[in-house]
Amino acid sequence: MDHDSQARPAATLAEVEDALLSRWPETRLEPSLDRIAAFTELLGDPQRGYPVIHLTGTNGKTSTSRMVDTLLRALELRTGRFTSPHVESITERISVDGEPLSDEAFVRAFTDVAPYTHLVDAEADHPLSFFETVVGMAFAAFADAPVDVAVVEVGMGGSWDATNVADADVAVLLPVALDHAKYLGATPAAIAAEKAGIVKPGSRVVVAEQSEAVAAVVADRVREVGATAVLEGVDFGVEARSPAVGGQVVDLRGLRGTYPEVFLPLYGAHQAQNAAVALATVEAFLGGDAPLADEVVRAAFAEVTSPGRLEIVRRSPTIVLDAAHNPHGAEALAAALEDSFSFEPLVGVVGVMADKDHEGLLAALEPRLAHVVVTQASTDRALPAEELGAVAREVFGDGRVSVVPRLADALDAAAALAEAGDALSGSLSSGAVLVTGSVVTVGEARRMVVRTRPAGGER
Structure with a gap:
């Protein structure tokens, strides 16, 4: 050639x-x-x-x-x-x-x-x-x-x-x-x-x-x-x-x-x-x-910023992005959530790449999440949501897991759960959504959320 x-x-x-x-x-x-x-x-x-x-x-x-x-x-x-x-x-x-x-x-x-x-x-x-x-x-x-x-x-x-x-x-x-x-x-x-x-x-x-x-x-x-x-x-x-x-x-x-x-x-x-x-x-x-x-x-x-690292991209409901993609990163994330945030309930949206230790990642997050919505990013490297869901049910129990393959739908589902749980909990803290599991998932979510946020919204 x-x-x-x-x-x-x-x-x-x-x-x-x-x-x-x-x-x-x-x-x-x-x-x-x-x-x-x-x-x-x-x-x-x-x-x-x-x-x-x-x-x-x-x-x-x-x-x-x-x-x-x-x-x-x-x-x-x-x-x-x-x-x-x-x-x-x-x-x-x-x-x-x-x-x-x-x-x-x-x-x-x-x-x-x-x-x-x-x-x-x-x-x-x-x-x-x-x-x-x-x-x-x-x-x-x-x-x-x-x-x-x-x-x-x-x-x-x-x-x-x-x-x-x-x-x-x-x-x-x-x-x-x-x-x-x-x-x-x-x-x-x-x-x-x-x-x-x-x-x-x-x-x-x-x-x-x-x-x-x-x-x-x-x-x-x-x-x-x-x-x-x-x-x-x-x-x-x-x-x-x-x-x-x-x-x-x-x-x-x-x-x-x-x-x-x-x-x-x-x-x-x-x-x-x-x-x-x-x-x-x-x-x-x-x-x-x-x-x-x-x-x-x-x-x-x-003035340091680090996009997608415990980054709050929206309020009401609060949406937090974190690019943790392995157990070590998920443990640091879980510790930071306990340290700095009092969201109740916190609903996870998790999408991972197929070559990662997703069971270890989910186990590290389990104590912090009231419910997890498993999904997948639009790359062929993503683990199918159904497969991730099967592992998530073992870690969280059936009642705390939803499988929503399209990320946009998963974000909507998690926001609805966070807001409903917030109303039910009667506590002064508020519900939030945490998107995590891979940089790709976080990047796609960031594009969706930041693009659709109303003018004057928080960055």
Whole structure:
């Protein structure tokens, strides 16, 4: 086949998405950096043109990346940020100066690299995947900007993730738990060995609190490559936290100073931990001994947002979105609900991807939910609602489960249950709907709810 015939330039975001989605899907992995290395080499190795902060871990990558980005921008550095997956639009994956690329800029980023994708495809055993292509686009867009620092979130794992063609100045290891076991190994230690692959010779490594087995694996890697590590709970951490209206107030101990009573407009102990990790990451990146200016730290954290992470998108009834998609994330979500919210009843809308531990996720949420409406997102990766319903009935009992396959109908059903239960309970608190189970489900729900909200509604 003539490769030039494929190289029709894409003119719209929809055409770019089609071109990207025709490639190997994100979930298909092959443990090799050969294709992405060939691709970035053709692009002039843009990822070597700026320092890189590289984040991995089972949960918390996107929220922490957003905090790191916000803090760096408060220090007047120009940032690039690469995150995945996206909540609503593919453009969210590549941000410059804290804002996703515009549709036009995303199309331009794709057309800039498209000719080189075909050169790699022609030489390699397998064509470049969707993910590899977007990683190449991001690294090239950051070089074009140009950025002072790139904040790069691993797609999956570490060693063999396409982002690992970049060498981390600062490598960040968020909590490691079981997820993607099919691809990364069946124990946290096996997964940690894969994730620790982002630690490179000379990296400074910021390590969130880990289980003993994981901490040992990370320490081995740090020693092996001659990196230097700082540990949550030893070198930095959350000194105190208390829930507050619209989020929480935290006392953060950084590597160089303590920052008391910082307002963080996100809910849950896990977000306080992410904030401590983000602070230590920025301190490690900057080097030196002087504490950051207190007012800069406060101003930065006060404006952090993380869409789809315990995000209230509507009132009356309240609808909360959370992208928890594994038991570890669901446990953090359940703790945050208990900590910060008093919804009665709370009705879940849950849709999961087929490759996840949905039983563990449902079990973690069961004590917090009065009723669960199981549904499915419109992707072929979604577990059919009927299958999820069968597991949910075992966890919750028949009387607390409804199966509503279409997500829009599931949201309506849950809202009706929340409002009816609210009227019946006679309590002063009010009913609410929690949408969770996957980033895809949350993204689809967010589009539906935010689009249909009346003018002047709460964001």
